[in-house]
Amino acid sequence: MKKIRFIAQKELYHILRDMRSLIIIFVMPVMMTCLYGYAINMDIEHISLAVIDQDQTVQSRALIERFYRSNYFFPPKYPVNYHDPDQLMRASNAAAVLTIQPGFERAVQTQQAFELGLTIDGSEVSQAAAVQAYASGLLNEYLQDRLPPGTTLPGVRLAQQVLYNEDLESAHFFVPGIVSIILLMVSALLTSITIAREKDTGTLEQLLTAPVSPGQILIGKLLPYIGIAFIDGLLVLGFAKILFSVPFVGSFWLLMAVELIYVATALSIGILVSTMVPTQQLAMQFALLLTMLPSVMLSGFIFAVKNMPVFLQGVSRIVPATYFLKVVRGIMLKGSGFAVLAPQAGFLLILMMIFLLMAVRRFRARIG
Amino acid sequence: MWRAYIGVIQKEFRQGLRDRNTLRMLFFMPVIQLLLLGYAIQTDVKHLWLDVYDTDRSELSRKLVASLKAGDYFDVTDMETSGDNAPLWRLDQRFKEGKAEMALVIPEDFARKLETNQPVTVGWIADGTDANAARTGIGYAGQILRQFSSSVIGRQPNVQIRSEFLYNPEAESRFFMVPGIVATLLTMLTLMMTSMSIVRERELGTLEQVLVTPINSVTLLFGKLTTFTIMAMMIMGIALNLGILWFHVPFVGSWAFLIAVSLLYLLTTLGIGMFVSTITSTQQQAMFYAWFFSIFTMLTSGYFTPVANMPIWLQRVTLVNPMRYYIEIIRGIMMKGSGVWDLHLDIMALAIFGVVIFSFSALRFHKRTT
Amino acid sequence: MNGNAVEISGLTRKFGDFTAVDHLTLSVARGEIFGFLGANGAGKTTAIRMLCGLLLPTSGQGSVDGHDILKESEKIKKTIGYMSQKFALYRDLTARENLDFYGHLYNLGNSTLKARINELAEQLSLTPFIDRLAGALPMGWRQRLALGVSIIHRPSIVFLDEPTAGVDPVFRRTFWGLLYEMAEQGTTIFVTTHYMDEAEYCGRISIMHNGQLIELGTPHDLVAKYGAKNLEDMFIDLIRPAGASNEEN
Numbered sequence: 010m011k012k013i014r015f016i017a018q019k020e021l022y023h024i025l026r027d028m029r030s031l032i033i034i035f036v037m038p039v040m041m042t043c044l045y046g047y048a049i050n051m052d053i054e055h056i057s058l059a060v061i062d063q064d065q066t067v068q069s070r071a072l073i074e075r076f077y078r079s080n081y082f083f084p085p086k087y088p089v090n091y092h093d094p095d096q097l098m099r100a101s102n103a104a105a106v107l108t109i110q111p112g113f114e115r116a117v118q119t120q121q122a123f124e125l126g127l128t129i130d131g132s133e134v135s136q137a138a139a140v141q142a143y144a145s146g147l148l149n150e151y152l153q154d155r156l157p158p159g160t161t162l163p164g165v166r167l168a169q170q171v172l173y174n175e176d177l178e179s180a181h182f183f184v185p186g187i188v189s190i191i192l193l194m195v196s197a198l199l200t201s202i203t204i205a206r207e208k209d210t211g212t213l214e215q216l217l218t219a220p221v222s223p224g225q226i227l228i229g230k231l232l233p234y235i236g237i238a239f240i241d242g243l244l245v246l247g248f249a250k251i252l253f254s255v256p257f258v259g260s261f262w263l264l265m266a267v268e269l270i271y272v273a274t275a276l277s278i279g280i281l282v283s284t285m286v287p288t289q290q291l292a293m294q295f296a297l298l299l300t301m302l303p304s305v306m307l308s309g310f311i312f313a314v315k316n317m318p319v320f321l322q323g324v325s326r327i328v329p330a331t332y333f334l335k336v337v338r339g340i341m342l343k344g345s346g347f348a349v350l351a352p353q354a355g356f357l358l359i360l361m362m363i364f365l366l367m368a369v370r371r372f373r374a375r376i377g
Numbered sequence: 378m379w380r381a382y383i384g385v386i387q388k389e390f391r392q393g394l395r396d397r398n399t400l401r402m403l404f405f406m407p408v409i410q411l412l413l414l415g416y417a418i419q420t421d422v423k424h425l426w427l428d429v430y431d432t433d434r435s436e437l438s439r440k441l442v443a444s445l446k447a448g449d450y451f452d453v454t455d456m457e458t459s460g461d462n463a464p465l466w467r468l469d470q471r472f473k474e475g476k477a478e479m480a481l482v483i484p485e486d487f488a489r490k491l492e493t494n495q496p497v498t499v500g501w502i503a504d505g506t507d508a509n510a511a512r513t514g515i516g517y518a519g520q521i522l523r524q525f526s527s528s529v530i531g532r533q534p535n536v537q538i539r540s541e542f543l544y545n546p547e548a549e550s551r552f553f554m555v556p557g558i559v560a561t562l563l564t565m566l567t568l569m570m571t572s573m574s575i576v577r578e579r580e581l582g583t584l585e586q587v588l589v590t591p592i593n594s595v596t597l598l599f600g601k602l603t604t605f606t607i608m609a610m611m612i613m614g615i616a617l618n619l620g621i622l623w624f625h626v627p628f629v630g631s632w633a634f635l636i637a638v639s640l641l642y643l644l645t646t647l648g649i650g651m652f653v654s655t656i657t658s659t660q661q662q663a664m665f666y667a668w669f670f671s672i673f674t675m676l677t678s679g680y681f682t683p684v685a686n687m688p689i690w691l692q693r694v695t696l697v698n699p700m701r702y703y704i705e706i707i708r709g710i711m712m713k714g715s716g717v718w719d720l721h722l723d724i725m726a727l728a729i730f731g732v733v734i735f736s737f738s739a740l741r742f743h744k745r746t747t
Numbered sequence: 748m749n750g751n752a753v754e755i756s757g758l759t760r761k762f763g764d765f766t767a768v769d770h771l772t773l774s775v776a777r778g779e780i781f782g783f784l785g786a787n788g789a790g791k792t793t794a795i796r797m798l799c800g801l802l803l804p805t806s807g808q809g810s811v812d813g814h815d816i817l818k819e820s821e822k823i824k825k826t827i828g829y830m831s832q833k834f835a836l837y838r839d840l841t842a843r844e845n846l847d848f849y850g851h852l853y854n855l856g857n858s859t860l861k862a863r864i865n866e867l868a869e870q871l872s873l874t875p876f877i878d879r880l881a882g883a884l885p886m887g888w889r890q891r892l893a894l895g896v897s898i899i900h901r902p903s904i905v906f907l908d909e910p911t912a913g914v915d916p917v918f919r920r921t922f923w924g925l926l927y928e929m930a931e932q933g934t935t936i937f938v939t940t941h942y943m944d945e946a947e948y949c950g951r952i953s954i955m956h957n958g959q960l961i962e963l964g965t966p967h968d969l970v971a972k973y974g975a976k977n978l979e980d981m982f983i984d985l986i987r988p989a990g991a992s993n994e995e996n
Contacts, residue, residue, distance in 0.1 A: 055685035132712035142516035164526035174505035384851020586835035
């Protein structure tokens with residue numbers, strides 16, 4: 010026990026004295042939270058819409074105003090006059106063009122059939138189908154507004170309600186995910202570097218000549234990182250609250266408990282990487298590749314897993330972040346309890362054990 | 378000096394080709410990244426998990442459910458309910474378990490009201506966790522319901538919208554992303570290669586040895602940069618061709634134009650790589666900074682997120698991000714066949730950044746090595 | 748050109764408050780083998796780097812091969828060779844490729860370079876290893892390769908910073924044999940070393956301590972002057988009293 014404590018202490022000194030480690034621990038989580046929190050927003054909003062109004066009537070202007078008043082569309086920065094939607098899009102840098110041909114007002118007033126043209130630049134707009142849906146919705150609103158008050162048309166109406174994240178803040182979706190990314194980064198990255206560093210400088214050999222077992226070395230080295238990971242987790246959560254007002258509805262301790270499993274998994278992966286790779290520099294590259302990339306891309310952090318090809322969905326199942334992400338979002342935004350999240354925690358636990366076993370085995374083999 | 382220049386290029390290539398890691402990086406990274414990202418990145422909101430609580434179970438309500446099932450917007454699960462109102466706790470639980478993202482509640486008198494020409498309201502509940510999916514799902518639902526309404530009543534609203542998609546008729550979000558991926562690859566790799574290569578020479582002491590010779594730092598620099606430019610172009614070639622052949626991303630514009638602009642962009646990335654090499658002393662540090670720069674540039678370039686969606690202050694930041702302009706240009710060339718005049722503002726921005734960053738970094742490098 | 752190979756006067760280099768080289772004054776004649784000795788941290792490497800144009804002096808003047816070190820460093824680089832302590836070689840290039848690279852840097856033409864590489868390989872007995880990766884070469888051979896790199900352009904003066912550190916005695920002896928040959932052909936050799944037996948091979952030696960030159964002369968004369976048994980004892984006697992308090996660890 011004492012030996013473990015000494016190894017842990019030494020590790021702590023290493024960390025505190027290495028500027029790079031300090032930056033990874035304290036600066037990066039904050040910066041990444043800000044970066045990801047502010048920069049990532051997949052909402053389809055603020056699409057620059059140019060309008061060709063060939064009708065030029067009160068009604069046509071009312072329609073245009075209805076479009077621009079919504080969050081979805083706004084006028085392009087450089088107003089230009091062209092009659093061809095294609096040219097207009099290019100010249101004004103708009104992502105979509107609404108064409109109102111002459112006769113719009115008349116058609117509206119006399120209930121005649123009329124067609125509006127909507128040209129969408131498929132290369133600018135990443136979610137073209139949704140844009141279409143919103144435009145159709147806005148047109149509908151406009152038509153409804155024109156009806157005399159109190160008219161109820163036959164037909165189906167939609168009463169909508171949003172549960173959890175009622176204000177539909179995009180940040181609330183992404184920021185909890187950042188916790189999983191940061192924890193992973195700190196744990197996996199730092200451990201892989203630290204073990205590789207000892208190998209590089211030859212101090213690992215030195216350690217092994219002392220009466221310490223590989224297991225004790227491993228545990229001693231890992232302890233500080235568990236602590237650091239938790240501190241970072243709290244740091245990110247704090248920023249989530251302060252900067253983005255992300256709610257925390259569920260149980261804090263449940264989150265901490267699952268976090269422990271997750272951190273252990275990440276650490277195991279870090280150790281695993283360090284045993285597979287000869288130098289520190291490579292360790293960092295591999296750690297980044299094997300942990301960050303799948304965790305950001307395939308865990309559901311940004312992109313929906315269910316829409317990916319089956320192969321990638323399978324890969325996503327062995328990415329620990331996938332499960333942790335569900336837990337974090339569930340606890341923070343929905344107040345999900347243990348009963349609901351048990352399966353996720355369970356999978357995470359299994360992953361942890363697999364990675365841990367692999368890591369320990371390889372570590373022993375490498376050293377002995 | 379010419380011989381020295383050639384000598385440097387020869388050496389860099391020899392080293393590079395022999396270094397398995399570099400090779401891995403040069404060939405596999407573009408391939409893997411492209412495949413991974415090309416397949417993983419689907420920004421269209423589709424296959425939303427929809428629970429339907431149909432308390433009416435009439436022919437009309439079944440029709441409504443069928444119209445929601447059609448197409449790939451929603452994956453519908455029919456929740457068996459009997460007579461009374463759908464138990465809301467179950468709905469909530471399904472949301473919590475992550476099994477459902479939307480729920481539709483159809484009232485008992487659905488068919489009756491419709492048949493007697495009375496308005497009827499259905500309830501649509503969305504899980505707001507994924508704000509974008511929620512909003513879009515509601516949008517889709519509205520659209521489908523309106524169409525259903527019209528077909529039942531037998532009357533359409535007189536004004537309709539006819540939509541047309543240009544430059545990406547299949548509206549594949551992948552096409553949208555691949556140009557961005559190419560730009561990112563180019564950025565990250567050249568940044569890393571440049572900074573690490575210079576720092577490595579300093580670490581090993583070979584930089585000193587080289588500086589003892591009559592070579593001047595400019596020639597040395599250009600030799601290295603030429604090598605990296607060639608490698609970067611190769612990577613870009615691989616990535617683009619992969620995108621075109623495998624993912625069928627269109628390439629409408631001019632290759633020559635793209636290459637020219639890419640070279641212009643490389644001024645920036647190589648410049649930053651040089652700069653990083655002057656502020657770091659070990660290769661790990663260099664790699665770390667390079668990686669961090671790349672991520673920052675990537676996230677604020679409009680690659681992932683449309684710039685218009687960012688908070689205003691961040692939008693201003695993107696104005697000084699050269700990658701932002703480069704991506705605009707690539708997208709324009711690849712998907713729209715844009716020409717020099719169409720993109721002249723972006724090109725000018727890129728040129729200014731390139732020249733400024735490159736000169737500044739080159740001067741710093743020169744000072745540091747003499 | 749006539750005149751001394753190296754001529755320095757009052758050469759000083761400060762790093763902030765720390766004076767690494769303090770008013771160094773000496774001259775080295777052409778064809779001489781000059782030993783530049785001193786304890787660790789005495790300022791030897793700094794002095795050499797100033798002579799090679801890698802570092803600018805804070806004050807003082809000097810000339811190498813008749814060229815002013817402050818104003819004509821470009822010309823100096825063409826006529827000197829330098830072998831650093833670290834044997835700065837590209838480990839992932841073969842011996843031949845290393846020589847080829849530096850040959851290019853010294854502006855040697857293709858055919859000239861090819862011939863020169865073969866010549867050097869012969870001279871330095873590197874031929875069996877010429878196509879092996881530099882990182883895979885054993886110490887002694889790497890040392891020779893580093894020497895080869897420094898003389899590929901037939902410089903008139905060669906600066907060698909601890910060229911034999913970590914090399915076994917047999918190799919060291921043969922290495923010095925090479926140096927003698929070069930000196931006989933008129934090349935000036937300016938070498939630093941820790942090994943006192945090597946110091947005996949030099950024509951003249953100087954001893955630096957805390958940045959200052961404290962002795963200069965032939966090995967024979969110095970040993971006699973201090974009444975020591977050999978150079979090593981003389982060195983220790985000289986350094987120890989002053990050195991005990993400020994030896995760099």
